[in-house]
Amino acid sequence: xxxxxxxxxxxxxxxxxxxxxxxxxxxxxxxxxxxxxxxxxxxxxxxxxxxxxxxxxxxxxxxxxxxxxxxxxxxxxxxxxxxxxxxxxxxxxxxxxxxxxxxxxxxxxxxxxxxxxxxxxxxxxxxxxxxxxxxxxxxxxxxxxxxxxxxxxxxxxxxxxxxxxxxxxxxxxxxxxxxxxxxxxxxxxxxxxxxxxxxxxxxxxxxxxxxxxxxxxxxxxxxxxxxxxxxxxxxxxxxxxxxxxxxxxxxxxxxxxxxxxxxxxxxxxxxxxxxxxxxxxxxxxxxxxxxxxxxxxxxxxxxxxxxxxxxxxxxxxxxxxxxxxxxxxxxxxxxxxxxxxxxxxxxxxxxxxxxxxxxxxxxxxxxxxxxxxxxxxxxxxxxxxxxxxxxxxxxxxxxxxxxxxxxxxx
Amino acid sequence: xxxxxxxxxxxxxxxxxxxxxxxxxxxxxxxxxxxxxxxxxxxxxxxxxxxxxxxxxxxxxxxxxxxxxxxxxxxxxxxxxxxxxxxxxxxxxxxxxxxxxxxxxxxxxxxxxxxxxxxxxxxxxxxxxxxxxxxxxxxxxxxxxxxxxxxxxxxxxxxxxxxxxxxxxxxxxxxxxxxxxxxxxxxxxxxxxxxxxxxxxxxxxxxxxxxxxxxxxxxxxxxxxxxxxxxxxxxxxxxxxxxxxxxxxxxxxxxxxxxxxxxxxxxxxxxxxxxxxxxxxxxxxxxxxxxxxxxxxxxxxxxxxxxxxxxxxxxxxxxxxxxxxxxxxxxxxxxxxxxxxxxxxxxxxxxxxxxxxxxxxxxxxxxxxxxxxxxxxxxxxxxxxxxxxxxxxxxxxxxxxxxxxxxxxx
Numbered sequence: 135x136x137x138x139x140x141x142x143x144x145x146x147x148x149x150x151x152x153x154x155x156x157x158x159x160x161x162x163x164x165x166x167x168x169x170x171x172x173x174x175x176x177x178x179x180x181x182x183x184x185x186x187x188x189x190x191x192x193x194x195x196x197x198x199x200x201x202x203x204x205x206x207x208x209x210x211x212x213x214x215x216x217x218x219x220x221x222x223x224x225x226x227x228x229x230x231x232x233x234x235x236x237x238x239x240x241x242x243x244x245x246x247x248x249x250x251x252x253x254x255x256x257x258x259x260x261x262x263x264x265x266x267x268x269x270x271x272x273x274x275x276x277x278x279x280x281x282x283x284x285x286x287x288x289x290x291x292x293x294x295x296x297x298x299x300x301x302x303x304x305x306x307x308x309x310x311x312x313x314x315x316x317x318x319x320x321x322x323x324x325x326x327x328x329x330x331x332x333x334x335x336x337x338x339x340x341x342x343x344x345x346x347x348x349x350x351x352x353x354x355x356x357x358x359x360x361x362x363x364x365x366x367x368x369x370x371x372x373x374x375x376x377x378x379x380x381x382x383x384x385x386x387x388x389x390x391x392x393x394x395x396x397x398x399x400x401x402x403x404x405x406x407x408x409x410x411x412x413x414x415x416x417x418x419x420x421x422x423x424x425x426x427x428x429x430x431x432x433x434x435x436x437x438x439x440x441x442x443x444x445x446x447x448x449x450x451x452x453x454x455x456x457x458x459x460x461x462x463x464x465x466x467x468x469x470x471x472x473x474x475x476x477x478x479x480x481x482x483x484x485x486x487x488x489x490x491x492x493x494x495x496x497x498x499x500x501x502x503x504x505x506x507x508x509x510x511x512x513x514x515x516x517x518x519x520x521x522x523x524x525x526x527x528x529x530x531x532x533x534x535x536x537x538x539x540x541x542x543x544x
Numbered sequence: 545x546x547x548x549x550x551x552x553x554x555x556x557x558x559x560x561x562x563x564x565x566x567x568x569x570x571x572x573x574x575x576x577x578x579x580x581x582x583x584x585x586x587x588x589x590x591x592x593x594x595x596x597x598x599x600x601x602x603x604x605x606x607x608x609x610x611x612x613x614x615x616x617x618x619x620x621x622x623x624x625x626x627x628x629x630x631x632x633x634x635x636x637x638x639x640x641x642x643x644x645x646x647x648x649x650x651x652x653x654x655x656x657x658x659x660x661x662x663x664x665x666x667x668x669x670x671x672x673x674x675x676x677x678x679x680x681x682x683x684x685x686x687x688x689x690x691x692x693x694x695x696x697x698x699x700x701x702x703x704x705x706x707x708x709x710x711x712x713x714x715x716x717x718x719x720x721x722x723x724x725x726x727x728x729x730x731x732x733x734x735x736x737x738x739x740x741x742x743x744x745x746x747x748x749x750x751x752x753x754x755x756x757x758x759x760x761x762x763x764x765x766x767x768x769x770x771x772x773x774x775x776x777x778x779x780x781x782x783x784x785x786x787x788x789x790x791x792x793x794x795x796x797x798x799x800x801x802x803x804x805x806x807x808x809x810x811x812x813x814x815x816x817x818x819x820x821x822x823x824x825x826x827x828x829x830x831x832x833x834x835x836x837x838x839x840x841x842x843x844x845x846x847x848x849x850x851x852x853x854x855x856x857x858x859x860x861x862x863x864x865x866x867x868x869x870x871x872x873x874x875x876x877x878x879x880x881x882x883x884x885x886x887x888x889x890x891x892x893x894x895x896x897x898x899x900x901x902x903x904x905x906x907x908x909x910x911x912x913x914x915x916x917x918x919x920x921x922x923x924x925x926x927x928x929x930x931x932x933x934x935x936x937x938x939x940x941x942x943x944x945x946x947x948x949x950x951x952x953x954x
Binding site for chain 1: 568600697698790799
């Protein structure tokens, strides 16, 4: 009797699952792929050398400073730090960020040009909500940051892809494709130390991109989480600084230059665009957590940020150099890789016949994880690339991991 | 020359605005109404007695306790409190919440049944993403919480409305409408001290709702932010406790029983539903802020929560009693209002000819704000109701505000 009941219960459960699947929206299946979930869970297995992450090193977080700032926030803002606040973000942080951007880049933005988002991830979703209907054309570099593709995917855009070159997106290919296709909603691009390639768009191309956006009337989503992490070479100003025509939505975040756990990021754009994104944010999460916003405000106002960025760079630079040295030492001559001037990633191109998803399986057995490049292509059509992270691995482990990977490649 | 340039610049700006409008998605215009924005900004004007808000009293926030817990979080979890974490929420808080729910309601949920959301607002959006295609049928009470309607609106559901009665939703009307319409995705309902009416669904109706969901195969979104704020009468268990068939998604939040600024809320549902919502959350904001999650975890683990709820009730009860007394004293005999046993709101029904949007304009001139009821109806078809808040107004101001409103009604 109990046995029958058990079977019955299992059948009911199964039936419920099937019924539930019938209830799902068409876009429900457009969220993250199962394959990638498996990769992410493999990273966490014990003894794994993970070159797969995109995560800052926890030892870079200024724990004592943050603890002190947190007490300051409660003492200074009292219950304001705990109450509901504006959807666009606190006046304090938006004011501070506009001054900070203006000083840093000789820009001329006001707090009304700024929206605080719950991570840049949220900005992708809000942009999808406000600008994308199914089959709308958007342009992505090949390869692109996969988190942004995930953000746009559920809005079912038609991706037009443009090759990434050593000095940034291929401008001629871009202009050709723009001329052919009408109604392009936007170009999504990481302008400095791109994820996954680590590449920087050179100055002349930045100016050209701003001009093209204006001439052909499309928006540019300029995503800039990494530009502060520069280990050599000279800084290049954001494309946004060349935007005379309100065509650029600039995104940045405190996840890589303070701590990601607070989920504090921001968008800079025309007031009209900020208002539209704010309306969408209101029914997405009402507002970003106020405590985190005020803490970041004190972090910038107290002039801690430049010192902290320096400390992060000092931590990451030896890891970065170790990765470049190890690649040279252990990888086959047929492999090519980017030599980025900053950021958190190196990007490897292997010979055409190598499928890095297959390599990944062998690599995991040998306790080294990376991300196969295929996930970074909007059209999932390139198989011989892979991304390596150096920010959250010790020098020894970087060398050991690259050595193992190199031996698998030979 | 400068003058011409100015005109030219203005024309270019105007042209850009028009071009930008052409770029918007069809759903971009489905976000919040302009009229409601004006109401919300009026609330903030100086000297206004606002009975319009839905906000906890800041003097209820345990500032010193939170400051201490915050130091505890940094000392105990160290850099873990600052790093990226799982999309579904920290293991710590999900574990604690499942134990808390099981103890409180004799339920049997595990941490895999729990998703931490960035406010319940985010849960509405995630549910929309996973379950709603345009023109899908969903059922809402008339009236319903407007924040939930905002959350669902951009997914363009077809609203089927069912009358709210003194003892909760009209079950017979509900069953009639379910029989007529096939393919109902879900019923959205605030089960206890509903926003806006303050009403509680009685026990027998709760059991019936769970049965109906199972028999007719629809989900129930049970939203429960207020049940802890009970000033009289006996608690009623959530509808979720009668859910034998994985048909109910239960939502609750720490916004009303700790502080809303942290944006910590949670959903309880079957593992399948939690997984689907988690996938959608991954590209919505990756995860909710970790610091807030760990702080709430310490708040529950340290047994502070029951004492704090008691304190909030002691603060709100006199305000609640003042509002009921003042309504009796100053409002016309033709007006009807709910006498809730808890929560934050009273709901007023005036005679059929009164349009509370018109009343609102006169009321604002007399420095009293409320929310006209029309915004709480999915089909915006009832004009003679209004919502009054008592949680964030002093007793004196409540009496003064109700007196002014009463004189305008006479």
